[in-house]
Amino acid sequence: MLSAKSAEVVEATLPVVGAAIGDITPRFYDRLFAAHPELLRDLFNRGNQANGTQREALAGSIAAFASALVAHPGQRPDAMLARIAHKHVSVGIADDQYKVVHEHLFAAIVEVLGEAVTPEVAAAWDEVYWLMANALMAVEDRLRAEAAAADCDPADLWRPYTVVTRHQETDAVTTFVVRPADGRPVPTARPGQYVSVRVELADGAHQIRQYSLSGTADGALRFSVKREPGGEVSQHLYEHLPTGGTVELAPPLGDVSLAEGDGPVLLASAGIGNTPMTAMLGHLAATGSTRRVISVHGDRDQLRHAFRADLEQLTAALPNAVAHVFYERPLGAWPAERTGLVDLSTVEVPAGTTAYLCGPLPFLKHVREQLLAAGVPAADIHYEVFGPDLWLV
Structure with missing residues (x-):
């Protein structure tokens, strides 16, 4: 004090x-x-x-x-x-x-x-x-x-993982499924958390980036990377981490993760911000959740929408789930009320909703304001932002 x-x-x-x-x-x-x-x-x-x-x-x-x-x-x-x-x-x-x-x-x-x-x-x-x-x-x-x-030695933060598979979600997004190379169990991760990835670059520097887990697999972790123009680590992973390759990961961390409960859940994302939301949806589907789930996602168009098939399949697997997708410049026919930026005024937000947001800062602020106006308490709105958190600046 x-x-x-x-x-x-x-x-x-x-x-x-x-x-x-x-x-x-x-x-x-x-x-x-x-x-x-x-x-x-x-x-x-x-x-x-x-x-x-x-x-x-x-x-x-x-x-x-x-x-x-x-x-x-x-x-x-x-x-x-x-x-x-x-x-x-x-x-x-x-x-x-x-x-x-x-x-x-x-x-x-x-x-x-x-x-x-x-x-x-x-x-x-x-x-x-x-x-x-x-x-x-x-x-x-x-x-x-x-x-x-949880069998993760803090003094030995970095563990080697082998890439089991990698595949392209979109032209700019790659998913890596990795398994511990040391034979020890995969660490427990809560849906919504991220892993730190450390790589050695051409100049000998060891650079670290955080990537949200987009799900789990049998004895493996799944994280997804958007290849950013000029991004040292994302470019390195895209170009130099093939199937069978090895990469260093720290244990899963992150203060924003899906809380257990029976109340309604709203998952709002923009662009690659749907990575942790995909993990949350996967967890809800895998546990047979009967919670009311509202997914809201905004993207440029269908081709840039990573995890589009996952969203459709996981929503269909949940008995009380609905998805609302907004495209700024949709390709082909698309509903007019879902064209443009995400607008929650057209989405029913039930009482008792807990909301999780991920995306660029302007998106987070806009959606949070709409949720507050809809009656969602500030304490029930949780957000994740990629990179330094500039919300307080």
């Missing part, structure tokens, strides 16, 4: 720090990577660093955490940090790295704000940092303990 004295100082200086945080985070990363180039080479996503999204996400998370502490100084917003903690564990971030981050972050703050960082201000923001860091470490320690209990 944030002390009363620090809460006053943080509240008074939050506008100044918030206004400068766009300058602070680039200097922080520059300092960090100058001192530890291996972090950029083998841990951080070089693409997200180059386009600035990771820096935006860091700035947003710090500002949001500090604002929450000021608004509720007696509480620690752990729930807000769960998503970050899952990502940290999935790439192998260790507790001692928080000290490294602290060193370079506070040096960057002093560089930017200069004499405004008095000892009192420094102490208050130091308290904010360690409340955030300790909250993250607590969640991360719990996640590692859960992984250990």
Whole structure:
């Protein structure tokens, strides 16, 4: 909990720090990577660093955490940090790295704000940092303990997997079915979670990306990759991971997964965001669920719609399921009310619905607003976003 004295100082200086945080985070990363180039080479996503999204996400998370502490100084917003903690564990971030981050972050703050960082201000923001860091470490320690209990050694994060099969969903989306190469059991995954994939690139760098599981198979995991223009890892997987090839995976993680229950479920996605939704639908069908299930998906057209056949088959396998598909530029005849962007005003959302969303940020915001207007409580709307979470920025 944030002390009363620090809460006053943080509240008074939050506008100044918030206004400068766009300058602070680039200097922080520059300092960090100058001192530890291996972090950029083998841990951080070089693409997200180059386009600035990771820096935006860091700035947003710090500002949001500090604002929450000021608004509720007696509480620690752990729930807000769960998503970050899952990502940290999935790439192998260790507790001692928080000290490294602290060193370079506070040096960057002093560089930017200069004499405004008095000892009192420094102490208050130091308290904010360690409340955030300790909250993250607590969640991360719990996640590692859960992984250990599931026969996934947190000290040995990366395991080799053999590609059993790979096939094209669309011209840009490939599905890989992989089985542990070490003969140990496949780790348990909850529908909606992702795996981290680590590859060695031509320059010797080890880059990590997260890909949602699109389902499971007998003793295997199934993840799907959209080949992005200029995407270092997606291009590598597409070009250099054949059937019979080997790839390193971390255990399945992710704070957004399908909760058990009997209430209605709405699964809303856009583009490749239907990957975790396909896994959720597969789980519901495999368990013979009688829940009311509403799937809503938006895509450019039929040819770019990955898992289109899965959506049709899994919906048909569920007794109380319906699917609504929207195409921006449909090929051939298509209902006018399903042409264009996803519009939930034409979809019945029953009382008691729990919603799961995945897709680009504008889509997530639009659908969430419509769900709130339809009476779905904010606590019952869960979202997954690929890449750094910029919702708070």
